[in-house]
Amino acid sequence: MTVTQLEKRILWISLAFALVLLGLAALAINLFHVGLPTCLSDIKPFQKGELITHSPTHFEVHYVARMWKFEPEDVTVPAGSTVDIYLSAADVTHGLILLGTNLNLMAVPGVVNYARITFDKPRVYQLLCHEFCGTGHDRMAAELHVVDRTTFSARPSRPPAPEENHPGYKVLDANLCLACHSIDGQPGIGPTFKGLYGRTEKLRDGSTVTVNDAFIREKLLHPDARVVAGTFEQEMPKPDLTDEEIEEIIEYIQTLK
Numbered sequence: 001m002t003v004t005q006l007e008k009r010i011l012w013i014s015l016a017f018a019l020v021l022l023g024l025a026a027l028a029i030n031l032f033h034v035g036l037p038t039c040l041s042d043i044k045p046f047q048k049g050e051l052i053t054h055s056p057t058h059f060e061v062h063y064v065a066r067m068w069k070f071e072p073e074d075v076t077v078p079a080g081s082t083v084d085i086y087l088s089a090a091d092v093t094h095g096l097i098l099l100g101t102n103l104n105l106m107a108v109p110g111v112v113n114y115a116r117i118t119f120d121k122p123r124v125y126q127l128l129c130h131e132f133c134g135t136g137h138d139r140m141a142a143e144l145h146v147v148d149r150t151t152f153s154a155r156p157s158r159p160p161a162p163e164e165n166h167p168g169y170k171v172l173d174a175n176l177c178l179a180c181h182s183i184d185g186q187p188g189i190g191p192t193f194k195g196l197y198g199r200t201e202k203l204r205d206g207s208t209v210t211v212n213d214a215f216i217r218e219k220l221l222h223p224d225a226r227v228v229a230g231t232f233e234q235e236m237p238k239p240d241l242t243d244e245e246i247e248e249i250i251e252y253i254q255t256l257k
């Protein structure tokens with residue numbers, strides 16, 4: 001087989017192009033801190049969002065995407081730190097984009113995706129979901145704060161919000177009730193739990209009902225017995241709860257004034 005002059009030239013040009021491409025990739029990784037997104041098939045998907053401190057300049061965030069929020073919702077790291085981001089989904093496919101950076105990952109149930117990013121300067125970054133994931137998609141956001149080192153060390157360590165310690169909150173969260181009902185007044189598929197207790201609601205049949213222990217219990221046991229007017233056609237699914245869990249939910253809803 002003979003290789004013609006032209007073929008030789010084409011081979012050399014291709015080789016040169018491949019080298020330039022590799023060089024540019026190396027430059028992007030080193031100079032602009034562009035982490036190559038990776039799918040880690042050997043890491044078990046996690047259900048709990050958390051920030052892990054490895055060293056004063058190395059952090060790890062486990063983000064869980066679920067309808068319709070990211071956990072943790074608020075992360076603070078000091079400027080100059082390297083952050084390993086691991087992303088998992090609890091229900092359906094979501095996306096994560098960190099505005100102002102090259103970070104863009106998919107959150108797929110059963111899979112953990114990973115990227116590394118270095119933050120040089122203090123700044124507030126917005127995290128958004130970029131994959132349509134249901135009615136709450138457009139408000140699925142979180143924040144990542146990069147602060148200077150002094151502010152970071154002076155920051156009081158924040159205990160978890162009191163409502164998240166309530167057993168009723170944990171029952172609602174575990175049964176995915178909070179996917180449709182917010183606890184802070186945000187509209188959702190179902191009514192918000194904030195200020196719900198004691199309120200008078202109009203029912204589809206024209207009568208009214210006061211939201212009290214008995215009505216909440218009825219809603220949890222027989223969701224379609226009495227339906228509040230103006231709610232979605234599709235009725236609430238019946239959660240599988242023990243009597244004790246129902247009591248905890250009622251107690252918790254009473255606290256959401």
Ligand code: CUA
Nearest residue numbers: 094129131133
């Ligand atoms: Cu999650 Cu869109």
